[in-house]
Amino acid sequence: MPILRLNAGPEGLRLHGSPASARSAIATAASGQGPIIIMVHGFKYDPDTVRFSPHTSIFAHARHPDRAGCVQWLRHLGFGAGHPDEGLAIAFGWRARGNLWRALRSARAAGRHLAGVIQDLRTRAPLRPIHVITHSMGSEVIFEALHRLPAQSVDRIITLTGASFASRAYDAMTTPAGSTATLLNITSRENDLFDLIFERLMPAPRRGDRAMGYGLSLSHAVNIQIDCPRTLSLLRGFGGHIAPPQARVCHWSGYTRPGVMQFYARALRDPASVPLDALQQVLPRRAAPRWSRIFARPNRPLPLPAAHKTAS
Secondary structure: OOEEEEEEEOOEEEEOOOOOOHHHHHHHHOOOOOOEEEEEOOOOOOOOOHHHOHHHOOOOOOOOOOOOOOOOHHHHOOOOOOOOOOOEEEEEEEOOOOOHHHHHHHHHHHHHHHHHHHHHHHHHOOOOOEEEEEEOOHHHHHHHHHOOOOOOOOOEEEEEOOOOEHHHHHHHHOOHHHHOOEEEEEEOHHHHHHHHHHHHHOOOOOOOOOEHHHOOOOOOEEEEEOOOHHHHHHHHHHOOOOOOOOOOOOOOHHHHOOOHHHHHHHHHHOHHHOOHHHHHHHOOOOOOOOOOOOOOOOOOOOOOOHHHHHHO
16 A cells, blocks of 8 residues: 655654655655545644554554544545555644644644645656645644645645634635645534634634634635535535434544545545535535534434525
8 A cells, every 4th residue: 555654843854663765755655646645633643652643543554453433544545455546645744732832833834844745746746636634733734835835736625624713724725726726624513612712722813713614715615514414415416425423522523423534535536526616506605503513402403504494
């Protein structure tokens, strides 16, 4: 299985567990075929600490069985089956422990290294699609990278309950690199508590700013609220057979919900089957009210977004 494990830290970009040159490894790995999918973890991981390393948990080898409570991204994103065109997986680690402010600084520093990785890949493999999937504060890593890349650097980005302000996402997605990428903004009212904590603790770039989990308004982005019954029903038409939510509060359902990672794999590996414009046309344009999951009555569905109440 083609996989490249990279770590970004104060000492620069390194190969995980190897003293070899990271840039030489990137050049060699880029020579294959199939899509390049870059995976970026979120808060609380540290690739230099065994206990908290993403490389032994969510980025563990696809042939290894899932650890209890851990969904391994590689296998669910289609790596490890032995197909010649399954592409290259890049597990991108960065130091995300400590408090939120320290993690944010680290994320943006890691984004500068990620920009270099993407630039090298695009130079070596100009015809291979390059996609990025992130969780939580991993959104800050790719958004920082977009500010440092030229147009056509990245094809599709999927952010899972991103820990970024909406204006930060907007600024990144209107750069030359961001303007030529498409964004699937995966949201859920299960994440409302974490969004509120983020908004209260982190300095907002603009007055009145909200977390991107409440939705983005961009022509080349779509909000996919995965705890909305209408959204889940409509996603079946795009090959997304995603289980309904079981929790009122959860920061990890964006990749732990049964069926959701398979939908992302389809969206990244066969973008034509999950076209952005078709998603925009059918999915709810407004998010369900904040706290609607926490205060929902037992066994009652979430209220639909206001724009769709009359159509239901």
